[in-house]
Amino acid sequence: MTADPWPWPADNQLDRARRIAQSYREALLELDAARCMDLDERARALGQGWVVPELVTIDENEMLSATAAAALVGVNRSTLYRWVEAGHVSVVYRTNKQRPLFRAGDVLARAAAQRRRRAQRAQR
Known part of the structure; x- marks a missing residue:
């Protein structure tokens, strides 16, 4: 059995899919920022806000x-x-x-x- 080459061993299948989707998003952002923003807005409208990375700060006691x-x-x-x-x-x-x-x-x-x-x- 060959070792899994995935560099983040704690990732489950959903984590992996999201990382891959994010890498495609980053590439599109470099090539066509306007098209990327349009697709981001579409994803948000469909309830998939995770597509667009967002820095979140939270109080642990909240x-x-x-x-x-x-x-x-x-x-x-x-x-x-x-x-x-x-x-x-x-x-x-x-x-x-x-x-x-x-x-x-x-x-x-x-x-x-x-x-x-x-x-x-x-x-x-």
């Missing part, structure tokens, strides 16, 4: 809704709730609405731990 927390780390809400059930992420409930809130730092730490585990498995 409390996020389930939707925002899942989007922060690129997982489904169901994955987020599985992390809660497994004890990997804590949830806080507001007394007035009983909507669950998640601490951004906890969600980021869990996603990072998962990537480290995937990288370790890939290196075996």
Whole structure:
């Protein structure tokens, strides 16, 4: 069995596809910036904002809704709730609405731990 030449061993198939799509986007941006911007706008209109890289700064203590927390780390809400059930992420409930809130730092730490585990498995 030959070793996987992919340079980011923690990447799953979706991560790989996104990295490849991003490299094509960067090449198009160099060749035809106007066309790239048009396609970026189209992707956003279709709900695919991940196509356009964006620098995000977040306070680790910020409390996020389930939707925002899942989007922060690129997982489904169901994955987020599985992390809660497994004890990997804590949830806080507001007394007035009983909507669950998640601490951004906890969600980021869990996603990072998962990537480290995937990288370790890939290196075996």
